[in-house]
Amino acid sequence: MAVAALLSAAVAARGRRLPPGPAPWPLLGSLHLLAGHSSPFAAFSRLGRRYGPVFLLRLGTAPCVVVTSLALVKEVLVTKGAHFGGRPDFLRYHALFGGDRNNSMALCDWSILQKKRRSIARMYCSPRFSAPNYEHLSQVGVEETQELVQALSSWTRKPLDLKPLLLAACGNMFTGYMCSTRFDYQDEEFVRVVRYFDQIFWEINQGYAVDFMPWLRPVYRGHLKKLSCWAHDIRKFILTRIIEHHRATLDLTKPPRDFTDALLIHLEEDPDLDWEHIIFELEDFLGGHSAIGNLAMLVFAAVIKNPEVGKKIQEEVDMVIGDREITLFDRVNMPYTEATLLEALRTSSSPIVPHVATQDTTIADYDIPKGTVVFLNNFELNTGSLYWEEPERFKPERFICESGQIVKPEHFIPFSTGKRTCIGQRLVQGFSFLIVGSILQKYDISSHNPEEVKTFEACVALPPDTFKIVLTERNLST
Secondary structure (H helix, E strand, O other): OOHHHHHHHHHHHOOOOOOOOOOOEOOOEOHHHHOOOOOHHHHHHHHHHHHOOEEEEEEOOEEEEEEOOHHHHHHHHHHOHHHHOEOOOOHHHHHHOOOOHHHOOOOOOOOHHHHHHHHHHHHHHOOOOOOHHHHHHHHHHHHHHHHHHHHHHHHEOOOEOHHHHHHHHHHHHHHHHHHOOOOOOOOHHHHHHHHHHHHHHHHHOOOOHHHHOHHHHHHHHHHHHHHHHHHHHHHHHHHHHHHHHHHHHOOOOOOOOOHHHHHHHHHHHOOOOOHHHHHHHHHHHHOOHHHHHHHHHHHHHHHHHOHHHHHHHHHHHHHHOOOOOOOHHHHHHOHHHHHHHHHHHHHHOOOOOOEEOOOOEEEOOEEEOOOOEEEEOHHHHHHOOOOOOOOOOOOHHHHEOOOOOEOOOOOOOOOOOHHHOOOOHHHHHHHHHHHHHHHHHHEEEEOOOHHHOOOOOOOOOOOOOOOOEEEEEOOOOO
16 A cells, blocks of 8 residues: 555544545655646646545655635635645755755745744835835836836847846846845846846746655755755855945944845844844845746736737826836826736736645644645636636736726735735835836837747746847837
8 A cells, every 4th residue: 555545544543534635656646647737736726626625635755735715725824824834845945045944034934033034024025105115116116127228228129038137127126125236237247146046936936856755866966956056156146245245334323224234233133033044034035036027027928929918008108107217106007007917927827835734733624734735726716717707818907997996806816815925025016017117118029939938827937048029119209
């Protein structure tokens, strides 16, 4: 009998009621059932139609539960969020964060320390609309967007690998806002670090057999070493090019100049924080720029495949903005542009990082043993016909109500929900809005090879090397 079957039998013998699910194979568990689909989450949706909104899978050595309905996702993330505050113990996560994934904000288990670290970040990473930090956020974003648009002026009418330049601009938005530091687009060390961040963003959003079968580690040794080297080089860059200057000029008698200062001040004042907590927290949030660049590329892919979407954004920009610079304060008056970003998140499905049960608990009256990995199938919530009309269409209008305001359905949770919701979502949405609006204000976007502009499902991360685009300067005189 398979190990998983023995485990299930032992648990049942103690009077527990496990969710239904397929019978696992020896060693592989049910990994074979994920093959042949556009993504593992598409496979989860198919299995959910057979086994119900919560079902049990054995993936390699890991006991897993998949949740596919809104009510049960909310039970996991909100009602019983304290029961599911852990993260999977994947070897890749440890390799990326100095040998301990708990150094990461997103990939750590929930703890008092992590709650404190989020509290430090909240003022800067989730600024309120009326707060001074929001105005500063807008200023930094506007200035860097204009640098980007200017840099693009020499690339019109010919295929352009936009992603590296776009990510460099996004990286500067984050370092400018969080560290009061900007880097030249020709700075080779900066460009290399931005590339590493993007490769890591892609890695975190992938799945590998070694995640569930740790005995494969020797096969992945080279890959894990490469991840560690990328992360080490990023950390070295942040230390030497950002933090050392801040430490040398820090004045503890004055308010912090930025997020980096705030972290250093807390390091001096809080005995529960040490140097690694600070460097990894800054690294984690600076890495958020990759999400913006990838989201913007997803929007541009959608515009190439649906030219009418780009035209409607341009009409909105022309009507609301004219030829002045777009700011974050314009978002409220540009619902179609905002809705396009939301539709890009919906169609990419923005997978939620898996959770882990930190105690014996239940989901829908089924027993969930401590240590069970819980996958929240956002793919079903974002693309299922139960939740959306014509889910296969790219249709930003679905997020705009009759009064012209943005409306987000309850089942649309691209940044998760509960106490582990993405703390940097306002930065992602705000900077993405500036980039998309400002580029389409100046340029029409197309492709000489539309076939390479693929449909990307269940992943907001694009491959580091992706499609090229063609920018054509708009004629605004007509």
